[in-house]
Amino acid sequence: MSSITAGKRKGSQEGKSGRTFQWISGIILTIGGLFFLLPFFWMMMSSFKPENEIVQIPPTLWPETFTLYNFQYLFENMNFGIYLRNTLIIVAFSFVGLLLNAAAGFGFAKYDFKGRNALFVLVLATMMIPSQVTMIPVYLILNTLGLTNTMTGIVLPGLVGAFGIFLFRQFMSTVPTELLEATRLDGASEYRIFLQIVLPISKPILAVQAILTFIAGWNSFLWPLIIANDEGLYTLSVGLSLLKGQYAANFGLQMAGATFMVAPVILLFTYFQKHIIENFSISGMK
Incomplete structure (x- = not known):
């Protein structure tokens, strides 16, 4: 006892x-x-403080004088409205590319065609090639096609990627084949199976890829800077770099520009974080 x-x-x-x-x-x-x-x-x-309050000693954490002047100046005098439009166009086409990656991953996962494994290995092999190596050949190809200094030339190379195809293929391989066969017996087309069966099941990996796609499109900097000569095609990242060079001593404008770049990413991640955790949980159970 x-x-x-x-x-x-x-x-x-x-x-x-x-x-x-x-x-x-x-x-x-x-x-x-x-x-x-x-x-x-x-x-x-x-970003909501006047310039004299930002540089004062001791510094203040909360604005004593609340102002939207920095953001107004960015959009009225620094063409940030044009940069925002271009960035949103790139993000929109990136999500089109997300669906293309999902379709390719579904094809590799659930369709048995000749040369499937060899083609998938070839796709994976492209992941070992740094993007900096392919920039010059891609630029020369687009220049031959007359797509330099165009929005098409900016968005076209980034529509699909080996990493996204790989993730979708690995996840969709776990979708029960019996479920797809039963749907086919009910008369569903392949497009309907993909859109109404496979994509809803793949919601966790779609959420993760959506965040990665949004961040990549939102922060696009090097390729738009290379392919575009017209300032009207620059993105927010390029505009922020120009802001840092032209207004190096104006900390209020730099803080406003950086806030405008960071805030949407934080909000998106906060909204989709439950799907990321769910995806990690599913991966752990597998």
Whole structure:
């Protein structure tokens, strides 16, 4: 009886020590997270401050004088409206490319055709080639086609990618083939199977790829800078780089531009984070 009581006491002590460790770990991680968030919060708040308040000593975290002048100046005098339009066009076409990647992944996963494995290995092999290596050949091809300095030339090379095809293929390989066969017996076309059966099942990987696609399109910098000579085709990242060079001493404008670039990515990630966690959970169970 005494041994049972001692065992219960030992288990209770271990449980208390475990909860104490969790509390301490949580407090440390929370403090660390706040330290990491502080620069982003200060950047966002500084974008709403006048220039004299940003450089004053001691600095203020919350704006004493709230103003939208920095954002108004960006859109009225720095063509940020045009940069935003171009960036949204690139993002929209990137999501079209997302569907193309999903369709290719579905084809590799569920269709048995001659040379499928060899073609898939060839697609994977392109992942080993750095994008910087292919920029000059792609530029020469587009120049021959007369697509340089055009929006088509900006969005066309990034429509599909080996990494996206690989992720969709790996996920869609787990979709039960019996389910697809039963749908075919009911008279469903291949397009309907893909759009109404496979894509809804692939929601977790679609969410992850949507975030990656949005971030890649939203932050597109090097390729638009290379392919476009007209400032009317520049993106937000290129505009932010121009802002840093032309207004290096104006911290308010730089903070506003950086905030405008970072905020949508944070909001999108916050909205889709549950799908990312769900995808990791599904991958762990497999």
